[in-house]
């Protein structure tokens with residue numbers, strides 16, 4: 001039996017929400033929380049991957065809160081959901097196609113295996129649902145398999161894929177793709193990049209070259225630099241944001257693999273620490289498994305009150 005969207009989402013945040021619920025159980029009693037209870041809640045939030053900054057902020061808000069009647073575990077979790085939503089709401093921004101002239105050029109970066117290629121296909125599918133014309137570019141020329149994989153997704157979506165040979169120059173592929181997309185009036189051009197972190201200098205040089213070439217055709221491009229993060233990496237996701245922000249000028253995030261054994265709480269830590277837009281979240285390997293990020297639902301799932 002296939003699981004619903006929110007059931008899968010609950011899976012991805014289970015580690016976070018169960019830990020939080022276990023640690024909040026048995027708390028409460030008065031209309032105001034005691035200092036000791038606030039300490040316990042803050043600790044529970046930290047061990048649930050929300051990070052020290054978000055945990056401290058939520059603690060401060062809870063300290064001011066006067067509960068309606070005696071605060072039990074459920075009431076505390078409800079209030080935690082409200083405070084998490086406050087942190088997440090400002091970063092929830094779907095990727096919008098607004099570029100004029102077309103195309104909107106979206107560079108997609110991320111470490112190998114983060115789900116980058118699959119996410120590109122899923123993003124393309126989301127755009128198609130809104131009646132946008134999509135084109136893909138295989139700028140990850142580092143691995144032949146990556147080019148092949150993108151072509152397969154292109155066929156499934158029924159969209160053109162601009163690709164070159166393995167080891168080819170990504171900047172020239174991107175140039176061809178932008179030129180072609182401009183000529184035929186494609187709305188969104190989504191570019192796969194090698195995005196390897198092993199060699200920062202190489203990555204920076206490659207992206208700088210891609211930007212330079214793009215600028216010749218369209219000074220506004222790339223319009224977006226989207227970093228794909230694997231939620232199963234937990235706190236590592238934060239250090240990836242740090243590095244890619246510096247090397248690639250990330251403008252927004254997509255978090256994938258929020259289905260299996262993810263530690264989704266890290267999304268709250270990322271929102272609090274970096275404030276980068278979260279465009280969408282992925283909860284599976286299929287085409288329609290990427291959805292715009294719903295901050296209120298995610299907050300309630302994390303707090304265990306969804």
Ligand SMILES: Nc1nc2c(ncn2[C@@H]2O[C@H](COP(=O)(O)OP(=O)(O)OP(=O)(O)O)[C@@H](O)[C@H]2O)c(=O)[nH]1
Pocket residue numbers: 110111112113114115116117118119146256257258259260282283284285289
């Ligand atoms: N469970 C789950 N698996 C996913 C999700 N997104 C991607 N995957 C899987 O993760 C694996 C890696 O995905 P890719 O899209 O190939 O990742 P990539 O970052 O392009 O990897 P490279 O091509 O090696 O650089 C694949 O097996 C995908 O099916 C998701 O949201 N949930």
